[in-house]
Amino acid sequence: MLLADVLKLIGAVLEFILGILGIGGAIVLSLFRIPLLVTLVYHIVTLVLAKNNHATVW
Numbered sequence: 324m325l326l327a328d329v330l331k332l333i334g335a336v337l338e339f340i341l342g343i344l345g346i347g348g349a350i351v352l353s354l355f356r357i358p359l360l361v362t363l364v365y366h367i368v369t370l371v372l373a374k375n376n377h378a379t380v381w
Contacts, residue, residue, distance in 0.1 A: 324377075324378050326372060326376070328378065330365075330368075330369040331369055331373070334369055337362060337365070338362070341362065
């Protein structure tokens, strides 16, 4: 359960960085939107781990 919580925290920080208007936009556009795909896969893995450990998903 601790692993799922740590992954959710890291995901929140990642979303915060990408959500900053100038910095996040520059990162996403300069890397050809690959960070969005990586973030999607990361969130899916975190969701599956949280579900398997019966942790909260929110």
